[in-house]
Amino acid sequence: MARIPYADDGREDPESAHMYGVIEDTWGRLVNFWRLLGHSPPLLRWMAPLSMTVQRETYLDLDPSLKRLAILKASLINECHY
Numbered sequence: 001m002a003r004i005p006y007a008d009d010g011r012e013d014p015e016s017a018h019m020y021g022v023i024e025d026t027w028g029r030l031v032n033f034w035r036l037l038g039h040s041p042p043l044l045r046w047m048a049p050l051s052m053t054v055q056r057e058t059y060l061d062l063d064p065s066l067k068r069l070a071i072l073k074a075s076l077i078n079e080c081h082y
Helices: 014-027 032-037 041-056 064-077
Strands: none
Touching: 014 032, 014 041, 032 041
């Protein structure tokens, strides 16, 4: 359970709703992390492209297995259970 309530799919803010759409189109779903950032549209607008670039862009010269290992390690450090 989150300590901060999740934003309600951007209904309270059109900018968050737009970014939610972009995120869903890119990843196919909207995870809770993005719903938390929906409370701060400027942060969501900044963080989403950065995350998409680091995790999804193919021009990064990083072996896919190393990329997965880095994501896994960050999840373990942050005690993510899913």
